[in-house]
Amino acid sequence: MLELLLVAVAVLGYALVSRRLAMSAFTSAMFFTSVGLLVGTGGVGWFDLAIEGEAVTVLVEATLVLVLFSDAVRIDLRELRRELTLPVRLLGIGLPLTVIAGTLVGAWTFPDLGWAGAALLAAVLAPTDAALGQAVVGDPRLPPRVRQTLNVESGLNDGIAVPAVTVLIAVVVAEEAGSPGDWVSLAAREVGFGLAAGLIAGIVGGRLLDSAVVTGRIQGTYRQLATLSVAVLAYSAASLIGGNGFIAAFIAGIAFGHVARDHCAGVQEFAEEEGELLAAVTFVVFGAVLVGPLLGNLDWQIALYAILSLTVVRMLPVLAAMLGSRTLLETQMFFGWFGPRGLASILFALLVLEEVGGEAGETIFAVATSTVLLSVFAHGLTASTWAGRLASRLDSAHEAQPELGWAPELPTRRGHIRRSDA
Template structure:
């Protein structure tokens, strides 16, 4: 245990010291974190022993995603979003369903051994995009603001939208009672409604208390680092407890917090962003050490082809079609389509599906892991080069 603690501590320290330099290269943090976990994990040198079971990894991924969603939403430019809301509206209302449908069609062709419900589950697992892996793009000011905000809102909401769909499919595939509530439009609306309500209510109360504490001088510099972290996790946890979507609660709370805490927002968000980055580091190290190494030997040609298609045609064609008619140039539509990384949400969904004990569960899990691993590599390596090319090209001229 102590050896693992030393290795993780030293790795966090070293990466923290060189993070700025790494971010200027094509190699992103998640690539480094996953490679570190794989190299030092059980299938590598065997030095790193992270005793995380499936529930532990799922919880870690959920908390990381909730914190990233909150902080990304809090830094969103609402004035830009107000002018370009049609981009995320189309991506979520048209692009997301089309992605699931096209993913299902590809699965029917590539995995004849799976049942149709299992293929639909796979398509839903890999439909949501990841805010953590997309951070290199949505925080880069070289990317036009409307494109950044569109991708940010899409990644913030599609996880929560896919949860009730996934539960409905699991209910049909397994007949297990715990998934049965998902099989209703009422539950879908309730999950989103509770998520929004919790995020708004908690954030309103928290923002009022923080303003009061600041005026009265009650909050010290030391404790100033923690309120946003606690608020983000509280939004997520309370919404989940009440049967809603914790991811939507975190994103809704972050949007409202960013609008209310304009002056002190930057200082209060710094600690939360640092905590989110640290949790992401641990999550990807655990993913590399405990998941990637154990599944690489099971990757088949069909699995690899589906993973490639999931990141390209299955994602990009629906995005391009959904943005049809908007004042966006073709390169902007292709850029938005390409930068739909799969990560934390798919990890959470993958563990949920794996524990459901479906007949084709192993194939679904290996395909999800392969897709996430490819996304870490391909989206990471192309982020800075494609952002630079897009900024220099005609994409700057798009308005949304």
């Protein structure tokens, strides 16, 4: 009960000064992580939950399902068809190269992990969370195309990473069990059944909701709840038939957004409010339970990997992906730096700890959480300053620059475009 009280006080405290903090470099993720570090086992010891306890597991699963489904729903792929060039470069070229680079660095830094373990670590840290740099994706000084490139990337790369994480967990578990051939059938079942459950839930749920709205059979509040129930339906159905529920939630979001686009606003509103609450709780737990106990055991290998993961492992693949794009080098460096690791990586790391376990699982968990901790503060503190600098540079650029082209304004993971008076 004390843990619940501390979370409530933290949320209330932030809410009372949120408008003022929104104009500073101190982000909500930094605030709630700091609170967690202060009250957790690495601080005064008031917040004491077991990492593998039921409360943490439920929080992880609920948050990840909501994040994956709402991310897939809010990114309108039909709206983006004309202007997918830059996001496609980041997702189609930059993301695979980032995983490859992270695997190479991981195998060199942690040789005991092996290639499969190093690849799993890289996949866990591949997704980005643009909400950690909200000053970037919500800053009206930046051209829409720059903001939306990072917004779309962060909205889709966590869902794209789920199958990779799923398959690599199966590989590592099979290797640990001494039966390396078993991972193929397990991974195929989880991915295949997850895809099927997600498609069916998203399409059928979207069609039923659309029909109910057209005929006036549904009330406003339940229209929103019905949309969210599609995510839960996809997750639970996939889990029951042996599929991966997180893959199902992401695919259901894509399918639902395609067949029932007019009803997606409710999900976005929910994700902005209740999703923000889940994120706040997650970052308090992250600081108190996940990171706090690890701070005294950090070594040079973990620190080195965390630094390399946020710099060369991310930035070099992005620069390679942007070759021939005619964008400014400063824009490319901006894209490369602002790949903050956040919610998805935290949740993936917990899944690895739960399903892989052992020395490999603990190593991946420690490295991933340390990298996220560094990212929370490094990206939060630099977002507004660098965004302003790039905006000034682009103000003087030629109007034919690709960064200045048209792009649709899509909602961000937490909130909408920041007003100048916010």
